[in-house]
Amino acid sequence: MSTLDSDKVQKICDEVLRLYQHTQLHLAKISAQTIFIRRELSNKNGYVDKILKLKSCAELLGLTEIKIEMDTLNSFGDQNCYWADIALELEVPAKDIFYCSQLIADRPFHSKTVESGEWIVINRSPTGVVHIPVSSIRIRSGKHIDMKPLSKSEAESFISNYYPIELRTLFDRS
Numbered sequence: 001m002s003t004l005d006s007d008k009v010q011k012i013c014d015e016v017l018r019l020y021q022h023t024q025l026h027l028a029k030i031s032a033q034t035i036f037i038r039r040e041l042s043n044k045n046g047y048v049d050k051i052l053k054l055k056s057c058a059e060l061l062g063l064t065e066i067k068i069e070m071d072t073l074n075s076f077g078d079q080n081c082y083w084a085d086i087a088l089e090l091e092v093p094a095k096d097i098f099y100c101s102q103l104i105a106d107r108p109f110h111s112k113t114v115e116s117g118e119w120i121v122i123n124r125s126p127t128g129v130v131h132i133p134v135s136s137i138r139i140r141s142g143k144h145i146d147m148k149p150l151s152k153s154e155a156e157s158f159i160s161n162y163y164p165i166e167l168r169t170l171f172d173r174s
Helices: 006-029 047-061 152-160
Strands: 034-041 065-070 073-077 086-093 097-100 118-122 129-133 137-139 165-167
Touching: 006 097, 034 047, 034 118, 047 065, 047 086, 047 137, 047 152, 047 165, 086 129
Parallel strands: 065 165
Antiparallel strands: 034 073, 034 086, 065 129, 073 118, 086 137, 097 118
């Protein structure tokens, strides 16, 4: 970081902008207005249990969407990505695609530049909170179905005390 000066920062910003423009140019060539993507979630950070309860409560109360807090840039997969306990299957505006693996060339004699099937999506919400359709939450066959049924009052209580789940990639910097 000590060698980072304003010229280098400007070059980085210019490269980021060129990457976005490159992606948008190619999406425009195929007249893409929206892109279907998927985010697989495991229960590593308790995501599955929380989202399943949230989905159950929302359905019981007739709500059509839930709120989730996400990073400014989020990694999603295409239809061939790995499978986890649950998935968020979303249709996002093409203008929110920062880049996708199909448009990034691999570096010669190196490993893959980005993960195969990866789509990086821009979260434009100033608070980081996005609205996810309840119908976009996919539960893998039989997983976590043993959750006890909730009463309407339990669902109302849960929703009224709910703070958006944070879907973030945390790194151990120790």
